[in-house]
Amino acid sequence: MSGGLAIDIGCGWAKRPGFVGVDKEPGDQVDHIVDIERERLPFADRSVETIFSAHCLEHLADHAMIYREISRVAMNGAQVEIWTPYAWTNEAFIYTHRTFFNEAHYLHPCYLYPEHWQDILGARWQCSEFQFVVAPDVLAELHRHGFGLEFALKHLKEVAVEFGTHIRVWHEDAPVQPAPPARTYSETRDGVRRPVTTAAAPGAMARMLGRVRRIVTR
Numbered sequence: 635m636s637g638g639l640a641i642d643i644g645c646g647w648a649k650r651p652g653f654v655g656v657d658k659e660p661g662d663q664v665d666h667i668v669d670i671e672r673e674r675l676p677f678a679d680r681s682v683e684t685i686f687s688a689h690c691l692e693h694l695a696d697h698a699m700i701y702r703e704i705s706r707v708a709m710n711g712a713q714v715e716i717w718t719p720y721a722w723t724n725e726a727f728i729y730t731h732r733t734f735f736n737e738a739h740y741l742h743p744c745y746l747y748p749e750h751w752q753d754i755l756g757a758r759w760q761c762s763e764f765q766f767v768v769a770p771d772v773l774a775e776l777h778r779h780g781f782g783l784e785f786a787l788k789h790l791k792e793v794a795v796e797f798g799t800h801i802r803v804w805h806e807d808a809p810v811q812p813a814p815p816a817r818t819y820s821e822t823r824d825g826v827r828r829p830v831t832t833a834a835a836p837g838a839m840a841r842m843l844g845r846v847r848r849i850v851t852r
């Protein structure tokens with residue numbers, strides 16, 4: 635697969651270098667003004683190789699059209715990278731945000747029930763990775779209190795600032811996805827990605843249970 639377009643949906647003033655910018659509002663970096671909730675993307679079927687979107691989809695009231703449009707313009711095997719605030723952070727709830735994204739939004743159509751969602755999306759979507767951006771000071775604080783990152787992401791708030799979902803779109807010949815998407819973390823969006831550990835830090839569970847017992851017995 636080569637020779638296709640690279641587009642940035644909802645690019646605003648921060649379009650990715652080398653990408654074609656799409657946004658509802660005009661701007662210096664916007665190449666196509668499109669209301670993506672109501673209008674088709676101005677690209678031919680299966681003409682786009684890479685689709686990127688950052689901090690756009692959480693502002694939409696309805697994702698049905700843009701998801702189908704992503705499928706329509708995507709080449710077979712196209713790469714899709716979507717960034718939004720992580721649902722369990724304060725930033726997810728600021729004014730104008732309408733959807734609070736977490737892994738379940740993508741696990742259902744991409745991994746758990748792909749046959750059901752294929753007709754809805756207009757193609758088979760496969761999620762290969764969830765990437766969490768976690769600030770160095772948060773990592774240090776978790777370590778200081780003895781909590782592993784996997785536990786923290788699942789049970790604590792304000793750990794990941796944002797998360798990215800890495801997806802491939804298939805119209806035919808989709809490979810079998812034998813395992814759930816990988817879970818990685820990085821200190822910045824483009825930083826080095828490392829696997830999210832599945833084990834809590836030593837002593838974390840015992841300390842947490844001790845705190846719970848003290849609260850219950852007060």
